[in-house]
Amino acid sequence: MKTKGRRSALPVLAALALALAARVPSAMAEAAEERMTQGKLAADLGDPRAAEQLFANVAADAAVPATARAEALVRLGVVQRSLGKTEASAAAFQKAMHSPARDADLTRLLTLAIAGVAPDRMRWASQWSNVRLASRPGVANGQLSIVWPGPGPKGVREAFPATERVTFDLEDVPLIFFLHHLMTAWRPDDKTCPTCKWPGGRIPPGFEHWPESYQPPAAVQRLAYVVHAGVQGFRGEDINDPRTARVTVKVSDMPWNELFENVLASNGLGFVLEKDLLFIARVEDLGAFERIRGRAYGGPTISLNFLCGQLPVVFGLFRDVTDLWIVPDPNLVGSVTLVIAERPAMQVLDLVLVANDLVATPVEARDAKPGTTGLRIRRRIDVKGDAIDLTTLMR
Numbered sequence: 554m555k556t557k558g559r560r561s562a563l564p565v566l567a568a569l570a571l572a573l574a575a576r577v578p579s580a581m582a583e584a585a586e587e588r589m590t591q592g593k594l595a596a597d598l599g600d601p602r603a604a605e606q607l608f609a610n611v612a613a614d615a616a617v618p619a620t621a622r623a624e625a626l627v628r629l630g631v632v633q634r635s636l637g638k639t640e641a642s643a644a645a646f647q648k649a650m651h652s653p654a655r656d657a658d659l660t661r662l663l664t665l666a667i668a669g670v671a672p673d674r675m676r677w678a679s680q681w682s683n684v685r686l687a688s689r690p691g692v693a694n695g696q697l698s699i700v701w702p703g704p705g706p707k708g709v710r711e712a713f714p715a716t717e718r719v720t721f722d723l724e725d726v727p728l729i730f731f732l733h734h735l736m737t738a739w740r741p742d743d744k745t746c747p748t749c750k751w752p753g754g755r756i757p758p759g760f761e762h763w764p765e766s767y768q769p770p771a772a773v774q775r776l777a778y779v780v781h782a783g784v785q786g787f788r789g790e791d792i793n794d795p796r797t798a799r800v801t802v803k804v805s806d807m808p809w810n811e812l813f814e815n816v817l818a819s820n821g822l823g824f825v826l827e828k829d830l831l832f833i834a835r836v837e838d839l840g841a842f843e844r845i846r847g848r849a850y851g852g853p854t855i856s857l858n859f860l861c862g863q864l865p866v867v868f869g870l871f872r873d874v875t876d877l878w879i880v881p882d883p884n885l886v887g888s889v890t891l892v893i894a895e896r897p898a899m900q901v902l903d904l905v906l907v908a909n910d911l912v913a914t915p916v917e918a919r920d921a922k923p924g925t926t927g928l929r930i931r932r933r934i935d936v937k938g939d940a941i942d943l944t945t946l947m948r
Contacts, residue, residue, distance in 0.1 A: 585617040619654035668699040668815040669804030701818040709814035715770035716808040726759035728798040779891040781834030850897035852947030881930040912940035
């Protein structure tokens with residue numbers, strides 16, 4: 554009976570051992586998660602040294618899942634950077650980048666930690682695996698930068714030597730809205746432009762934490778600018794459409810021009826700066842500006858501030874200002890984002906056309922005053938060489 558009793562206990566002991574073995578990884582994972590949570594809390598409460606120790610422990614624990622160790626490395630790099638441990642921070646970021654567990658989410662966390670920006674999930678899905686780390690040119694203490702896929706913008710920091718420090722915490726907001734707010738001064742009491750609502754609505758979700766005290770650098774405020782409609786991501790009218798290009802911005806005390814460069818580069822954007830006129834577009838659309846570069850315009854001047862202004866409304870405004878008979882094709886859709894102060898109306902109209910890949914062609918001005926010029930607004934792709942040169946109008 555005793556022998557039988559000992560034998561019958563063996564399966565029970567084996568089952569208990571298996572159950573305990575199964576619980577060990579789970580217990581380790583729970584312990585790692587607890588240390589990670591404690592590290593985040595310490596960082597949030599302003600205790601970077603405690604956070605550093607907790608994140609370092611998780612990152613060095615071979616029993617912890619690789620994904621958790623990689624995340625801990627990124628958070629360790631952020632904390633060490635705040636402590637002035639630049640080389641150690643760079644080493645932690647590099648280890649995270651080369652982790653076999655690095656995926657789209659971990660890479661996004663890494664880019665937000667270093668560059669402070671990340672594009673929307675649709676763009677990110679095809680981009681994240683091609684993101685790289687590099688040492689900053691001319692910096693000897695190990696600081697890193699994100700190298701984004703594609704050609705990207707050229708000469709941003711030389712063209713915009715604005716190094717004023719900025720702080721933003723915005724999650725997945727429309728890219729065009731962010732660019733407009735970043736570039737446009739907040740002037741609620743400006744009486745010189747009754748039609749300008751500075752800087753535009755902050756109604757879309759995500760802008761609740763926009764810092765109302767923010768003002769762009771003085772040199773940026775002096776610029777006129779237009780954003781190509783392709784930046785929006787599609788040609789519809791609804792800015793909340795899921796196809797709309799979006800951006801996440803999480804920076805603290807970052808130089809303005811560095812942030813601007815990262816926003817452009819992460820979204821495949823570039824720019825043309827001609828004197829005090831800035832044109833922002835996807836890199837593949839920058840050539841559109843060459844159609845009007847260096848042109849001289851006459852006629853009355855106009856000031857406009859449009860944030861995703863719909864084309865029918867915009868063309869109606871030009872009819873009122875210029876007395877031109879402007880007839881857009883009925884199938885045209887798109888929007889206009891620009892800030893212009895006291896520029897010839899024909900130049901601004903040309904900028905609107907270029908920003909939407911449109912041209913003006915002659916049309917009979919029906920029901921208009923005798924001698925009125927008629928302009929038909931059409932997609933450039935549909936026109937065969939009969940576009941009107943707007944510099945010849947309103948001399």
